[in-house]
Amino acid sequence: MTLAPIAKGWVSTTGETGAQNYDEFADETEITHIVEANPASMLGVEMAHRTPEMVAAGADRARSLAYGAERLRGLKEQGLLEEARDFVVAYEIDAPTGRQVGIGLMAPTAWIWDAERNPQGPIIRNEDVFADKVAYCADVIRATGHLPSAVMLAAPDADARVRSAVEEVVSSRPPTVTSRDQKGNEHRVRVVSEPAERERLLAALDGKELLVADGNHRSRAAQHVGLDAFFAVVLSAETMHIDEYHRAFTELGTSDSEFLARVREAGFDVAEQGTIDLYSREGRLGLTPQVERASVPETLPHQLVEDRIVRGVLGWDPGDHRIVYVGGDYGRDYLEREVDAGRFQAALAMPAVTMDDFVAVNERRLRMPRKSTWFTPKLRAGLVVVEL
Numbered sequence: 001m002t003l004a005p006i007a008k009g010w011v012s013t014t015g016e017t018g019a020q021n022y023d024e025f026a027d028e029t030e031i032t033h034i035v036e037a038n039p040a041s042m043l044g045v046e047m048a049h050r051t052p053e054m055v056a057a058g059a060d061r062a063r064s065l066a067y068g069a070e071r072l073r074g075l076k077e078q079g080l081l082e083e084a085r086d087f088v089v090a091y092e093i094d095a096p097t098g099r100q101v102g103i104g105l106m107a108p109t110a111w112i113w114d115a116e117r118n119p120q121g122p123i124i125r126n127e128d129v130f131a132d133k134v135a136y137c138a139d140v141i142r143a144t145g146h147l148p149s150a151v152m153l154a155a156p157d158a159d160a161r162v163r164s165a166v167e168e169v170v171s172s173r174p175p176t177v178t179s180r181d182q183k184g185n186e187h188r189v190r191v192v193s194e195p196a197e198r199e200r201l202l203a204a205l206d207g208k209e210l211l212v213a214d215g216n217h218r219s220r221a222a223q224h225v226g227l228d229a230f231f232a233v234v235l236s237a238e239t240m241h242i243d244e245y246h247r248a249f250t251e252l253g254t255s256d257s258e259f260l261a262r263v264r265e266a267g268f269d270v271a272e273q274g275t276i277d278l279y280s281r282e283g284r285l286g287l288t289p290q291v292e293r294a295s296v297p298e299t300l301p302h303q304l305v306e307d308r309i310v311r312g313v314l315g316w317d318p319g320d321h322r323i324v325y326v327g328g329d330y331g332r333d334y335l336e337r338e339v340d341a342g343r344f345q346a347a348l349a350m351p352a353v354t355m356d357d358f359v360a361v362n363e364r365r366l367r368m369p370r371k372s373t374w375f376t377p378k379l380r381a382g383l384v385v386v387e388l
Contacts, residue, residue: 001108001228003202005088010081010146010385011176011191016040017080017382018179018187021149022047023133023217024378026326026334040080042382045072046140046148065143072144072385081385087193088201089384090169091233095185095241095377101166102235103201104150104189104384107210109223109230115365123153125212126361126368129220130319137221145388147222147231149381151215155208156237156359163236165204169197177383183329185377189384210234211362213375231386233379242355243328245374246335247305248347250322252314256280259313259346263287266308275301277332277349279339287348296357301350302372309348318370325371328352 012018019042025031031043031050044051048068049059059067075081089104113121141147155162175188192198212219213235222230252259260280264270267290270278274286289304297303310316310323324344326335335347353373361368 001110003108003205004106004229005086005198005202006084006104006106006231006384006386007086008387009084009087010076010387011084011189012179012383013080013082013177014040015177015179015383017042017075017385018181018380019043019046019382020182021214021378021381022137024327024329026324026330040075040078042148042385044068045075045144046381061139065139068140069144072146072148084191084193086198087191088198089233090166090190090192090201091235091379092166092170092175092188092190093185093377094188095183097241097376098239100235100239100241100377101163101170102233103162103166103205104231104233105202106229106386107151107153107232107234109219109227111210112219112223113365122209123212123219124209124362124365125216125219126358126366127212127216127372128318128367128370129217133217134220134224137217138224141221141225141227141388147218147386147388149215149218149231150379150384151219151230151232152213152375152379153210153215153232153234154213154237154240154358155205155210155234156362157208161204162234163239165201169201179380179383181377181380183377187377187380187383205234209362211237211359213240213358213373214378227388231384237355237359240355241376242352242358243374243376244332244350244352245302245328245372246326246330246332246348246350247310248324248326248335248338248344249314250324250344252345256282256346260285262313263309266312267304268308275351276305278346279332279336279344279349280346281339284336297361297366297368300353300357300369300372302353302369305348305350306369328374328376 049064093100111123269288274288276287
């Protein structure tokens, strides 16, 4: 197999189906309000259990998944999604962090790298996943027969070819559909179905390794379901931006003062300022990890927090339900408010991972700490939906 066009898909006609991805929320109750305000949002399909109707009914998972499939059929019937065949996508995002360009296509699941089973795989997935999230994504795929959102892949050594190939399409025609996300960033999609033009876009990625930037669970779910390929948008790595990705704890199982004492013992200097901000009921303090090694990912603040605080001080697995991974869209003021309100006992505001460190970890075929790279802006779900 190789990178390939989308055989059959559905493209948003108005942009109304465009949505944040299912995993962008620190609190899923936000999803209910979004779908209530915009019933066409693809969140009503991917997260049907959070729609106002299913919340009010107290519906179980099976009923909610069936309702999500029903909503997807309704979007097609209303003309909010239009069928397209044998196409790729030129994807463009305008944001304050810079303009991003990429190519939407089908990527073979057989290409996903695995140290033992597929050591030559050119698609590098770099994070451990949460089994329950993979299972949920797989259930959505089975229930709807569609892939409602794309995996974001980064092309670190193909920037010029990717950019020039997309720019050729962008300069030749207006967007097929445009959508603004919750931050005001404009996403523009152009459907490319003319064979020669389509092949030029695909050829820009010939022989290149691709890194999973956002969508580890979605790519894993495609494998779990047994699909030959998953829907992806490959972005030029040079145009991509990584924001902060924080950690919060709903409870610590100990007092704030005892937690802080144990953090010191675990190798963190504590002062007014530090690499990491700690918010607790006792106020804000700065933590700086004591580090001797100079390589990544071992020295990434996220890895040190995972090893020394989550596993060491707390004795938890990184997938523990008492940990809330908070994306950079929410900001440090959100962490402080949630601690003050008592919803978090403590929170750690983390520095952003650099793109160079992200690429370096992938080149070494190592794992990033879980939930450490918040790529932003994220792709919009629901602008292109792939039918299986």
